[in-house]
Amino acid sequence: MNKNENKWYASWFDSPFYHILYKDRDHTEAETFMSNLTDYLNIPEHGKILDLACGKGRHAVYLNSIGYDVVGADLSENSINYAKQFENDSLHFKVHNMCQPFGETFDAVFNLFTSFGYFENKSDNLATIKAIKANLNDFGFGVIDFMNTEYIIENLVPENTKTVEGIDFLQKRRVENGYIIKDISFTFKGDDYQFQERVKAFSLADFEALFEQAGVYLLDVFGDYKLSKFHKKTSERLIMIFK
Structure with a gap:
C-alpha cells in the first residue's frame, strides 16, 4: 500500500x-x-x-x-x-x-x-x-x-463542467471546516473517477x-x-x- x-x-x-x-x-x-x-x-x-x-x-x-x-x-x-x-x-x-x-x-x-x-x-x-x-x-x-482566500470564497463558483480532451470534468466547490474543497468527477473509457482537492483557507x-x-x-x-x-x-x- x-x-x-x-x-x-x-x-x-x-x-x-x-x-x-x-x-x-x-x-x-x-x-x-x-x-x-x-x-x-x-x-x-x-x-x-x-x-x-x-x-x-x-x-x-x-x-x-x-x-x-x-x-x-x-x-x-x-x-x-x-x-x-x-x-x-x-x-x-x-x-x-x-x-x-x-x-x-x-x-x-x-x-x-x-x-x-x-x-x-x-x-x-x-x-x-x-x-x-x-x-x-x-x-x-x-x-x-x-x-x-477571502476573494476566492467571495467569488466561489459552486459548480461547473470543464471539457478537456473530450473528458467532461464536473467541478463542485464548497467551504467546509476551514478548507476550500473542490470535488472533481468524470468518466473516462467507461470508468467513473472521483478526486478531491482540499486546501486550508489560510x-x-x-x-x-x-x-x-x-x-x-x-x-x-x-x-x-x-x-x-x-x-x-x-x-x-x-x-x-x-x-
Whole structure:
C-alpha cells in the first residue's frame, strides 16, 4: 500500500487527469511572474533557486532558462520522473517532502501557485515554513504564492463542467471546516473517477502567525503576478516574501 494513499494530493497530482484538467494554465503569465519576482528579489546571476512542489518542472525549467541554477523538488514521483528529461548541469529534480529541510541552502525558495495548505496534520504547515527558512542562505528570500482566500470564497463558483480532451470534468466547490474543497468527477473509457482537492483557507493573518512561530520576517505582500499591492477584497493572489 502506498504510504501516501490517504493523502489526496499524493494520488491526484500523480494522476494523468490532473495534468489534463489544468493543461491550459497560462504559461506567459507564469513566466512574467518568474521574471518579475527574480528581478524584484535581485537574485544574483547564476543564483540558486529551490522550486518547492515543482510539479512537472515548468517554472523550474523557465527559471533555469533565464540564468539561474535551479533545483525542483516535489512529492510526486511521476512528476519528477517526467521533469528529469529537462535536467542539465544547472537544473536538477528530486523527489522530496517539503515539510523537511532540503539539506542545502539557496538564494531563494519558491513555493508557487497554491502549493501550500494541503496537509491534514496542522504541524506540517509550520514545519514547511521552518524547512524553507533552513533552506535559505544568509541573503536568501522565501516566497509563498497562495490564493487570496477571502476573494476566492467571495467569488466561489459552486459548480461547473470543464471539457478537456473530450473528458467532461464536473467541478463542485464548497467551504467546509476551514478548507476550500473542490470535488472533481468524470468518466473516462467507461470508468467513473472521483478526486478531491482540499486546501486550508489560510488568510494573511494565519500566515503571519505561522511566520512568527517559525521565526521568519514578512517583508512584502503582493496581490497578483505583476506584483501589485495586495488588497484583501480584490486581489486574486496572496504573494508573500519573507526571510
